[in-house]
Amino acid sequence: MSDAIISFQGVSKHFGSVKAVEDASFDIQRGEFFSLLGPSGCGKTTLLRMVAGFEIPSAGEIMIDGQPMSATPPNHRPVNMVFQNYAIFPHLDVRNNIAFGMRKAGLTRAELDKRIDEALELIKLPGYGKRGAEELSGGQRQRVALARALIKQPKVLLLDEPLGALDKKLREQMQIELRQLQQQIGITFLFVTHDQEEALTLSDRIAVMSEGAVIEIASPAQLYESPGSRFVADFIGSMNFFEGEVTSSTGNTMTVQTGALGTVSVSDSRAQMTSGQKAWVAIRPEKMQPVFSDPGTGINTVTGTMGPSAYLGDRSHFYVHLPQREEPALVALQNLERSMNHLHKPNQTVWLQWTSDAVVVLPRD
Amino acid sequence: MSRSATSSKTVGLAIRRRFLASEALRGFSLLSPTLLAMVFGLAMPLLVLFTLSFWLQDYVDFIKTFSWKNYSDFFAKPIYGMILIKSIKISGMVTLATVLLAYPMAYFIAFRIKANKLVWLILITVPFWTSYLLRVFAWKVMLGYNGVVNSGLKSIGLISEPLEFLLYNPTAVTLTLAHAWAAFAILPIYVSLEKIDRSLLEAARDLGENAFMTFVRVTLPLSMPGVIAASLLVFIPTVGDYVTPSLVGGPSGIMIGNIIQSMFGKAFNWPLGAAISVMVMLTVTAMVCVFLWGTHRFRRRVA
Structure with missing residues (x-):
């Protein structure tokens, strides 16, 4: 387990008397497509938000690439997030949305323009740079959110149920694209979903969560064909x-x-x-x-x-x-x-x- | 059923159908009470004022022939222009002070108050439960020669003689007006802040900006509609205010509203008063246009 990009070490998060996450300890490997799967309220989003830095663990430590993160604010963490509602800045066009995080990258105007063009190419939206946020469809907004996060070249890309708002056909298409994109760029993806089919389709490994606890971590085939507990056997398929x-x-x-x-x-x-x-x-x-x-x-x-x-x-x-x-x-x-x-x-x-x-x-x- | 009854029913249905089919017709009928009030309460008086500004005063009568004399008088005597410019300066200061003070308040209620926001919003309107005049007088009591500020400073030994620069000057007018109009600035700013999706702020942090830059690059531009509304709501009415300057302004704090008031009162020159009013309106309109153009450019640049 030497090549862990994220390491959860006894991570717990309590909101008052509610135990959102309880003693989570596991590693995510470099380059993995890793999913957190569970019913709503199981703590998967809280775990993701703790990696992003929007929540601080009540106990335990999250290591990203070997560095403890408890004292690091979100803007200094080497991770970027695709939000559930995409959080596209409504006052900016597509180019400026994608360029938002690059202010301190030290690029010249020409270099930045080139990087944005590459990002637009990557998400298959070339020529959409001047569009306003409100002119985009749900699938396009999702791509812009992806490009905006990926242009930062994060060590881990965090995705919070990014396909939930799309209709079935588009969701299936985006699943394939997401998987191809991840293999193409080789960045670790940490993906949160309640949709077991989606997790099976996309992931290298899945952590099944329930009531704040990680029940089982295994590959999709293993979870489906040889589940380790009745809960997992029942929840998946x-x-x-x-x-x-x-x-x-x-x-x-x-x-x-x-x-x-x-x-x-x-x-x-x-x-x-x-x-x-x-x-x-x-x-x-x-x-x-x-x-x-x-x-x-x-x-x-x-x-x-x-x-x-x-x-x-x-x-x-x-x-x-x-x-x-x-x-x-x-x-x-x-x-x-x-x-x-x-x-x-x-x-x-x-x-x-x-x-x-x-x-x-x-x-x- | 008789023939005529049937046909009248058909006509009734046709009218109903036409009414329901037309978006504009329904809109106008919904608007009609307000529209009537606006036409008779606003457009008509404006028309009267505009007409009056081209007449002349002849003791108690009007000379009802078209004349530019009132306008040439306005430009001939520099006092009117000077006082108009001073009024705009004071209102500009009031607007700036009000928005700067209102923004943190609105921000606090929108972002920091989790429960009972309504209570806080009601608390903001508490000053309005007393009359405007009373609040202006309260400031007079605060800032006066033997007022709260002076006697307070004297009692703790900071000053031996009362400060005379507190009252009867443009600063006193600015202070009083800024206080009086605070709620009008807080509410629109609050509404625009409240509408901001919180995940946008998280996204900005996630993309590497600290809390201050998140405010500058996301919160501020997205709350600009509220800031613009607040600025206009404060600026436009305060330019023409005459109660506050006449009570706390003194000779140096006089504003264009005081001039207009005297034209319709002691000076008894309604046409000139009307012409000054029209000039104020035109100036304010021009200023608002420049302001809106400027904020539009600002938003694009920050983006």
């Missing part, structure tokens, strides 16, 4: 949970006895659980295969009846009622053929199958 108990555990394979699914065979190298331990068996909706004739095997198979369904275009979601479970299981099916949607009939008997690799086992207490 959809998940079906089934109560059970480990009956045998040898090497990488485990057998879990559940009420609703019967005997489940699991191969999960991360799960370190012993026989007799209470467990959650968790299966993602897309990892349960519906079959409409009896497959004839009892392991990793369950029989149910079709409940309500939702057609989502590329895939369909439907609920399957299981005999021993009140809550129906959610199953997602790719609509690979145009006629597939007509297969699903309510009250039809259906068998759900999964591989032993599809199952996540989590401790239950």
